[in-house]
Amino acid sequence: MKKIRKMSFAAVTSIIVVSGALIITSAVQAKPPRSETQIAQERAALMTAVAKGDALWHSAKLGNNGLACANCHPDGSATNVHTWPKFQTNLGKVGTLREMINWCIAVPMQGRILEYDSEEMIAMEAYATFAHRGVAIAPAKDEQHGAVPVKSGPGYPRH
Amino acid sequence: MKKISRRQFLGMTTKAGAATVFAGIFAPSAASMLGLGGVAEATTKKIKPFTFAVLTDAHLYDIADHKFDHILEKAVSDVNSIRPRPDFVLYAGDLGQSGKKDELLKGKRILDKLKMPYKIIPGEHDYYLDMGKAWRGLFGDEHWSFNHNGVHFIGMNSILVPDFWTLKGLTPKERMGMMEELECHNCGAWGVGEKQLDWLARDVKNVSPHTPVIIMTHSPLWDYYPRWNFQTYDAPQIRETLRKFDKVISIHGHVHQVVYNEIGNMRSCGLLSTSWPWPYPPVELEYPHIKQRRADPGDFEDGLGSHDIALDADFGGTVHWREFSDLLPDNIKKGLKV
Ligand SMILES: [Fe+2]
Ligand SMILES: [Fe+2]
Numbered sequence: 082m083k084k085i086r087k088m089s090f091a092a093v094t095s096i097i098v099v100s101g102a103l104i105i106t107s108a109v110q111a112k113p114p115r116s117e118t119q120i121a122q123e124r125a126a127l128m129t130a131v132a133k134g135d136a137l138w139h140s141a142k143l144g145n146n147g148l149a150c151a152n153c154h155p156d157g158s159a160t161n162v163h164t165w166p167k168f169q170t171n172l173g174k175v176g177t178l179r180e181m182i183n184w185c186i187a188v189p190m191q192g193r194i195l196e197y198d199s200e201e202m203i204a205m206e207a208y209a210t211f212a213h214r215g216v217a218i219a220p221a222k223d224e225q226h227g228a229v230p231v232k233s234g235p236g237y238p239r240h
Numbered sequence: 241m242k243k244i245s246r247r248q249f250l251g252m253t254t255k256a257g258a259a260t261v262f263a264g265i266f267a268p269s270a271a272s273m274l275g276l277g278g279v280a281e282a283t284t285k286k287i288k289p290f291t292f293a294v295l296t297d298a299h300l301y302d303i304a305d306h307k308f309d310h311i312l313e314k315a316v317s318d319v320n321s322i323r324p325r326p327d328f329v330l331y332a333g334d335l336g337q338s339g340k341k342d343e344l345l346k347g348k349r350i351l352d353k354l355k356m357p358y359k360i361i362p363g364e365h366d367y368y369l370d371m372g373k374a375w376r377g378l379f380g381d382e383h384w385s386f387n388h389n390g391v392h393f394i395g396m397n398s399i400l401v402p403d404f405w406t407l408k409g410l411t412p413k414e415r416m417g418m419m420e421e422l423e424c425h426n427c428g429a430w431g432v433g434e435k436q437l438d439w440l441a442r443d444v445k446n447v448s449p450h451t452p453v454i455i456m457t458h459s460p461l462w463d464y465y466p467r468w469n470f471q472t473y474d475a476p477q478i479r480e481t482l483r484k485f486d487k488v489i490s491i492h493g494h495v496h497q498v499v500y501n502e503i504g505n506m507r508s509c510g511l512l513s514t515s516w517p518w519p520y521p522p523v524e525l526e527y528p529h530i531k532q533r534r535a536d537p538g539d540f541e542d543g544l545g546s547h548d549i550a551l552d553a554d555f556g557g558t559v560h561w562r563e564f565s566d567l568l569p570d571n572i573k574k575g576l577k578v
Contacts, residue, residue, distance in 0.1 A: 139421055147301040147337065152516060153537075155422040155468055159519035171538045189516075189537055225534045227522030231467050234425050 127207065131237050134208025137201055144190025150205075153189065156228040156236055157212035167221040178206060211237055286553050287390035287452055293319040293356075294456075294547040296332035296493030297513030299365060300343045300350075307540055311514045312350050315546040318562060320355045322548050327388065328356050330395070332493030332511060333363025333458035339416050341374040348378050359384065363458040363493060364399040364430070364469070368419040369412050372397075383436050385443050391452045391551065394443065396436050398457035398472045398492075401428045422468045422518075429466060430459055431474040440481050449484045452555035459494045460510060462503050465521035470495055479504055489557055489578055491549070498561050498568070500530040500576065507578040509559050517543025530576060533567040543567050550575075 115123075137143060139151045154160055165178040171188070172180055182205055183194040195202040212228035228236070298312040319329055331351065336343030344366060351358055362382055366375045372382060382397035404426055405415040418424050432440075444453070455461070461478055464470035472478070482488045483504060490508040496518040499510035517535045525531070535543035545563040552558075558575040561568060 146306060147303055148516075151421060151423070152299075154519070158521070159534075170536070185537060189540070225519055227519060230522045231423070233467075236423070 127211075128238055130204045130207040131211045132208075132235075132239065133200075134204035134206070135235060135237075137205055138208055143186050143195075144192035146191050148190050150185065150190075154209075156231055157209040158227045159225050160209045160213075161222075161224060161226050162206075162210045162213045163216045163218050163226065164220060164222045164224065178209070182206065182209075287551060287555055289550070289552050290389050291322070291324060291326045291548050291550045292388075293322060293326040293329045294332060294491060294511055294549065295319065295329060295351075295514065296511045297334040297363065297496055297515055298347055298350075299334055299337045299513070299515035300347050301337050302340045302342045302346075308515050309346065309350065311541060311544055312347070313353070314541070314564070315514045315544075316350055316353050318546045318564075319548075320353075326356055326548055329354050329358035330393075330456050330491070331358055331360035332456055332491065333361050333399070334365040334493060334513075334515075335360070335363070336366050338420060339366055339369030339374070341370075341377075344374055344378055359386070359393075359395060361395045361456060361458060362397050362399065364419050367397075367399060369416040383432075383439060389551075391454055391555070392444070392447050394440070394453065394455040396432050396440065396455070396457050396478075398432050398459045398461075399430045399469075400433045400436075401430055404428055429471060429473040430469050431472050432457070432478065433474070437474060437477050437481070440478065444481060444485075447485075450486055452551070453482060453485045453488045454491065455482065455488060456491050458492060460492045460499075460501075460508060461490050461506065462501050462508060464495070464499070464501070465523055468518075468521060470521060479506060482506065487555060489549075491559075497543070498530060498532040498572070499525065500527045500578075502526070507557075509576070509578065511547055512543065512545040512561055512563060514544050514546075529569065529571055531569065532561070532563065533569065535567060536565075539565060541565055 137150075138154070138157065139149050141147050141149045143149070160178070160181075162178055165181070166175055168175050169181060169184075171184055176184075179197050179202055182202065183197075186192045186194050195205075213226070214229060216226065216229070295312075295315050298308055298315075300306065300308055300312065319326065329351075335347035335351075351360075360379050362372055362375050362379075366372070376382065383395060385392060385394045387393070401419075404410075404418075408426075410418070418427055447453075455478075457472060459472045460470055461472050461475040463475075485505060488506045490506050491511060492508065493511050493513070495510040496513035496516060497510055497520065498512065499520075501508045512532075517532070520531065532543055541564040543563065543565070545561060547562055548560050550558045550560070557578040559578055560575040561572065
């Protein structure tokens with residue numbers, strides 16, 4: 082145990098040495114507050130991913146029988162993003178939201194699954210998760226949950 | 241409505257039976273569509289008991305041998321197996337998915353296997369490619385009424401939205417594509433519109449307030465979740481026009497789920513689809529115990545089904561959600577009295 086710690090410490094130091102001061106500060110969580118512009122940019126990047134996920138969610142191209150996720154999951158509802166990881170009967174094991182997204186591509190939509198860390202998969206996850214913002218994390222909770230109620234518009238700010 | 245007790249009813253049976261007006265006898269055409277019934281007014285509180293069946297939301301794709309074709313076929317055989325046989329079948333819209341004529345033709349071919357006449361209204365998925373042209377060519381009027389065994393039946397097109405496409409210069413296909421999305425954020429709220437409201441007022445003008453009324457629309461006649469058009473914007477006017485009646489039963493498609501509500505003299509029932517079940521939207525229900533359980537996405541028939549509605553002599557109705565699998569809670573397994 083001690084040895085491993087020492088080793089990883091050595092690894093970290095070498096990274097610090099290689100990449101310089103910026104990494105040292107973020108590694109110790111001492112980065113000065115981000116500027117308004119930076120925050121806005123980061124937020125916009127997330128919303129771009131959400132919008133991309135929205136488009137995929139409504140696209141029949143992920144599948145082979147005309148269906149899109151949104152046929153059955155309007156506003157990303159009933160994906161119960163806050164309940165993962167959990168045991169899911171169709172997966173037959175404790176799985177993740179991304180595994181369930183792929184399962185739904187493969188089974189109800191008869192499509193080809195996505196790479197787990199692909200931009201598409203992350204966008205799909207971003208869309209469904211953003212639609213449930215504020216919902217308490219409840220691993221293994223057995224429920225069907227709606228997304229955050231939407232009055233109008235796409236359900237997220239657009240940039 | 242002043243309820244007639246069972247005892248009173250038993251004493252009256254023969255008289256009531258004889259007095260029942262057999263208004264609007266169906267004359268199924270070659271295409272096995274329901275003929276429009278006569279407008280003769282039902283003149284008694286008593287009706288001649290009967291059963292009718294309801295199907296909705298098949299969402300057929302223009303893809304050969306699609307899974308939804310088989311589910312609709314299964315629902316049709318299920319309805320054909322109901323005993324006593326339903327007098328007729330109502331279909332509450334969304335027969336096709338993208339409004340293509342081939343989808344509707346396929347749907348009609350399957351529905352024509354029903355052993356009884358049927359009557360149908362359009363859903364948004366049937367409509368917005370050609371503004372209902374193909375649908376009307378196959379099925380006729382978008383709104384209608386008929387009388388059967390003393391009950392006045394009404395069907396209306398509740399999916400009409402104000403023009404959102406002309407200014408944007410959308411093609412018919414783009415317009416349909418937007419309407420296909422339940423969360424369409426540029427399409428606006430649906431309703432039946434002025435013309436149909438006027439027609440409805442004229443239609444029921446001479447119908448006695450004691451006549452039982454059953455109205456079918458694609459969308460609910462109450463504000464359930466407007467975001468998904470689980471609403472009809474001019475439903476308040478519809479309810480107002482129907483307020484003179486002792487009791488109105490409203491049945492609607494579009495929600496792809498078991499849901500129930502009462503509003504004024506209206507009892508409203510949401511129906512199962514034969515395509516996919518929808519999650520319950522994030523709102524409180526007045527009747528939360530009248531719901532279906534979660535579906536298994538690995539079982540393509542879960543949460544889907546057909547319906548029959550049995551009416552007794554006092555217009556007491558029993559709605560049976562005939563779910564293919566076992567997702568109904570015990571309290572409505574044997575039907576819901578409405
Ligand atoms: Fe539908
Ligand atoms: Fe619909």
